[in-house]
Amino acid sequence: MASTKSKPIVVATAFPAAGHAAGLTKISAYLVQNGYTVYFITGSELKPGIEKTGAQFIENPWDWEKVHASRPADADVMWDLRHLFADSTHDSHRVLKDTLERVRREYPDREVLLLHESLSCSLSPFAYGAPLPEGYTSFPKVINFHTSINITEDGSVPPFGPGIPYDPTPENLALWKQMAGGFKAVTGSVVTHWEGIHKTLGTTRPITGGLFDFIFDLGDVTVFAASPSLDYPMSNPSPRMRFIGGLPLQRPDAKFVYPTWWPTITANAALPAGSPDKKKVVFVTQGTAHLDYDDLLLPTIKTLGDRSDLIVVATLGVRGATLKTSDGAPAPIPANTLVIDYLAYDALLPYADVFVTNAGYGGFMHGIMNGVPMVLAGTVADKAEVSARAEWIGVGVNLRTQKATEEAIRAAVEKVLSEEEGPKFKAKALELKKENEDLDSLNAFEGIIAELTGR
Structure with a gap:
């Protein structure tokens, strides 16, 4: 025995x-x-x-x-x-x-x-x-x-x-x-x-x-x-x-190779809060399983492409992937947008002001553990339920769809970043982060x- x-x-x-x-x-x-x-x-x-x-x-x-x-x-x-x-x-x-x-x-x-x-x-x-x-x-x-x-x-x-x-x-x-x-x-x-x-x-x-x-x-x-x-x-x-x-965050280890544009993110983060040059960072992902970029990722970078006050970072969820439109043509990348095939969420989320996600539960919990407000769009598998809970607890905007329109995405991102409603989303995100860490x-x-x- x-x-x-x-x-x-x-x-x-x-x-x-x-x-x-x-x-x-x-x-x-x-x-x-x-x-x-x-x-x-x-x-x-x-x-x-x-x-x-x-x-x-x-x-x-x-x-x-x-x-x-x-x-x-x-x-x-x-x-x-x-x-x-x-x-x-x-x-x-x-x-x-x-x-x-x-x-x-x-x-x-x-x-x-x-x-x-x-x-x-x-x-x-x-x-x-x-x-x-x-x-x-x-x-x-x-x-x-x-x-x-x-x-x-x-x-x-x-x-x-x-x-x-x-x-x-x-x-x-x-x-x-x-x-x-x-x-x-x-x-x-x-x-x-x-x-x-x-x-x-x-x-x-x-x-x-x-x-x-x-x-x-x-x-x-x-x-x-x-x-x-x-x-x-x-x-x-x-x-x-x-x-x-x-579960605890998993920050990149010493062997992690950052993308060539990474100094754009860190330099922006180093600017003082009141600086007119400091930009808000929007992180968007289509997840790793349901990868129709027309659902959320492409509309997000398109509708926010004219915003010089934003840095939009898009991860494609698959190593070696390239961003293409539904007809297979290379997608145009706006000047304010940085695209990468695969990026660990916990590398970028500490710098993000809003996380636009297809509502996979793993991504949702990365948002929670990093204290980042979210915009969620997804209805397949468990995604409608994840989105509903994010809305209920006050940590995100639920778009209630699998294929989000540019207008809906823009309005939701602006809501999360607004001076009127943004602070309550951020406060709830930080509250939940601490609750889970404790x-x-x-x-x-x-x-x-x-x-x-x-x-």
């Missing part, structure tokens, strides 16, 4: 895409620095970053990008959950099983702990009765790490998807409950599809509850790297839910490990 004081061997598993693995990568780096042995399962393109943390990289071969390339134009989030995620279960489960068996062979007397990104799709067969890995008489303790907003099916908040504003009047509560029932009917086919995959892997129990409760109930605890105030209050929150605060997320995460393992 291993000593309760021994640190467990940690197996981390994340869906093989950067946005899903980023949070657990930061956590793994912290754990390795504090004496834990970590095995990390994710996609091959993430191997350098995983190995940089000191963790042992294990490849998940699921080629989600190939699947995504076949995505129909009219596909919705249900298509994604069925084909990108549920269909990955075979590969993901096999690799997790093999890794757990390897760890048991290498460390026969040590406790094992699983860090499971909520859409890793590797754990659920075990949770529903699939045979245990060899060498285990019970399954290890599990921390389920969620990389987005809370999507538990609770009638006290709007149902997930359309980004309905949070206004819990009796009439809205009744409507939300009715909508939640309809939503379960829509997601039922995905649950059935997932259940069929489970059966081929030897499960003995059916999936219970709704789709999102199924995803959230996989661990002993479900962790959100955010403060509670970043999400809607629930009347009956699950006791498994833990909000640990946003929660000390990495230390809180290690506290959860200690709680689960009895150390």
